[in-house]
Amino acid sequence: MSADMTETEQVTEDTGDDVVLEVRDVKKHFPLTRGIVFKRTVGHVQAVDGVTLQLERGETLGVVGESGCGKSTFGRLLMGLERPTAGSIKLLGEEMAGLDARGLRRMRRNIQIVLQDPYSSLDPRMTVGDIVGEPYDVHTDVVPKQDRRKAVQDLLDVVGLNPEHINRYPHQFSGGQRQRIGIARALALRPKILVCDEPVSALDVSVQAQVVNLLERLQDELGLSYVFIAHDLSVVRHISDRIAVMYLGKVVEIGDEMEIYEHPTHPYTQALLSAVPVPDPRLRGHRDHIVLEGDVPSPANPPSGCRFRTRCWKAEDVCAKEEPQLVVRGPSGHLSACHFAEERDVIHAIDIPTSAADDDGSGDPSPGSVAPGPTA
């Protein structure tokens, strides 16, 4: 599957029936304004800057990256909550930008969102029944009025809540249960695609698995496609079939789960993966630790050329001059936007004597990778 996936990525002309969402070179620039009465634009935050990707039926696409990389903005673009500055988003083959208000409303039945914050995503003054039934108030033709209560109770049951709690209020539920309520609301219109923006990040560790498993079960049973946005790379690996790594508004690497986690070629992906702690003390000092310097630069003023170059240990002059394109690089054959793309296994322990593997990747066999790390 991965082979022809990359095919379609490059030759975006013909879209198979199985592609439910097609995003092409989409951009969102937020104007930065000064002044109160007379606003003038002093720049643009390039929150999303030219993202191209596709989502297939029944597939889960993970979107990862540090905070501020534009993941949520990308999700909101897919939802039509933000209008793109440029580019095209095709949902089930239909261009979203060209739709009028009514068309957009109709299309919205196909794509829904699950939000991160289980506290602010539910109206505290509405009952659970009203919240989950809200989609039917907006789209009055979906379920006849007398059947709504039943429909809502079915939804509650589907997400593992007691249907009898239909008259309770959100503050009577825990974070995990509130997230289930949010999922029930998103499912009410029977969408084909669910955009999940950090759906488990705000939950307790012991509750995260409940929600992750619920999402997986729903996908199997309802044939949903997911865009799963998260900063937790472990959860993303668990749930995703393919992963897009974002940095400063751009996708820097995209491929299937094996390609990204076992054969990452972009230095940013490698750094991210190597920084994820693994709950296994035996791996201490045996993992490739890439410690990046500094923080993500401001998206209002991104670096020239490759946006990652200011933190990259491989950067050379060409990186500042020329923007690396997202094309197939390296033996595993997935897309990567780095002039010096090169595979490096960062998540597995490297078996070298403990003494030599102290803090950095000095034991890494791949040529050309200079051991980074600013620390003493």
Add this chain to the structure above:
Amino acid sequence: MSEILTETERRSNKSPLSGVSFDGSAPLLEVEDLEVEFHTRDGIAHAVNNVSFTLREGETLGILGESGCGKSVTAQAIMGILDTPPAKVTGGQVRYRGVDLLQLEEKTRRHIRANKIAIIFQDALSSLNPVFTVGWQLGELYRKHAGASRAQAKSKAVELLDLVGIPGAPARINSFPHQFSGGMRQRVMIAMALALEPDIIIADEPTTALDVTVQAQVMTLLSDLQREMRLGLILITHDMGVVADVADKICVMYAGHAVERADVYEIYERPAHPYTKALLESIPRVDQKGQDLTVIKGLPPALVDPPPGCSFHPRCAFARDRCTTDEPPLYEVPGNRLSACHYWEEVLES
């Protein structure tokens, strides 16, 4: 670090520690049967129940548990910075080098708090004063506690920022907290904690608000400094990955109880408490694909009204009738470990 000895206290010149004799051979910190309650509208919340552990020089103790299980309250009780009321320390000892801090006068405790034990919080922005520059706040510690002059204090501040890896330290001391990024602010917090060369640092979720890449920077810094200075480090977190990387031993908390204590290698390899085991099986790992995540059913209990017997029993896969009535003591498990489960042997073997 917010409380600082007043000028008069320092001038009075009688060391606040006079009359207190530390035992150099005793462990750095021993917490024994610590108990903390909160008096709330809904009743008494038993936030910390019979928690004990020992911390030695150069050692890192990880305290692991979900939010609301009493980690921060334990840390605050050790520091003596709980708000009383609503909190009340109802029992136990907190011994620093053999001296029970809970018995000391507030003045003496404040001295120890400033000079011997320091704490780092999750939210660095709200723990720093927004109206003073970072350099001023660091220098203040030296001026108040060590009687340094302005110039000395300033050079010390630069030195510290350098130590915690803030680039361009001489210029950065004139910046205000909000002008630093999240990771840099946490470095400043570490610098503040280190300023008076304490023996113990308590880090309460120091990286929870940070991105993984920045978390890696801060954790590397913290453990490097800890090793170099032979500090006792208590690392509080809910992230099983973070502690696995740096801790020497682990104390797992659930609903205000320390349910398991063991060496870090053993606890991850063969947990002896069902909660620890379930937690480990419920989190996905970045280096594995296709694991089945075990779900821990239900929710952590309300501390006002904990279940009878073992507080984990409603969620436990090993629970029997006995668990609903008998509160398990901390059983000794071979390998110098402790587990508060009646059926720890079964858990070990499973």
Add this chain to the structure above:
Amino acid sequence: MSDFLAAQDSAGHEHAQPRSDQNRSLWGDVRYELMRNPVFWVSSVLVLVILSMAFAPQLWAETSPTARGACRLENARVEPSAAHPFGYTNAGCDMWSSLVYGTGKSVIVAILVTIGTVIVGVTLGTVAGYVGGFADTVISRVTDIFFGLPFILGALVFLAIFPDRNVWTLTAVLTMFGWTSLTRVMRGSVISTKQKDYVDAARALGATNFFIIRKHILANSIAPVIVLATIGLGAYISAEATLTFLGVGYQRPTVSWGLLVAEGQNLALAGFWHLLVLPCAFIVVTVLSFILLGDALRDALDPRAR
């Protein structure tokens, strides 16, 4: 829905129980908080008394001071006695019934002004906060300008223009100067509600702006407006009295608290203290009752207090 029903049989998901068993809405919580607050009880009883005096004065005093033959000049300025504990007014009317029958005039203006300012404030505040952009700029600047006008001076000027002044002119002028603070509060409240994720979720469902405002924005933004409007009711009662006292409010033969105060002002120094003190006391107690009620509401509505 058939595939949904099919999805239910999935094994092993137990129904998680909610945390608390009491089934209370946020408004229910507010009611519960209010019931426990003695300040609420005291102030609301007083407010009820005042309102009943305003709308059913005959319950509290038998004869209206404006009724034929109710006032006799020989009784003028008679001091309080056992039979008439409040004494008589300058015109020889019973002070108690003057105060009771004067309540209506003062309270009705305050209520009308409050209704007017709430309508204007909620509408403009919602538009400014929700629509934002140019509409917000215009509304906010106009609000600022009106906010900057000196209230008493402005009211004096406007009222002096009208030859005969009644409930409606007073209401119009007080509303004109009173809508700004409610607009500001509503705008701020709407802006913070608008950023809540449930508003995004509703937009994602395709809800229209009107639907979102009706279902989410108003209910979640109104609390501070209610508090401010309650306190405002008291403030407008004293504003009416002030303007009347200054001679631009009600005119005789109307009975109102402001007129009684104006009348008592000169005579109090001449020894007839009750002519000034009693109407003033009525105004103070009334204003205080509304302020306390507003405070109790604020405490109950503020989630941080819980």
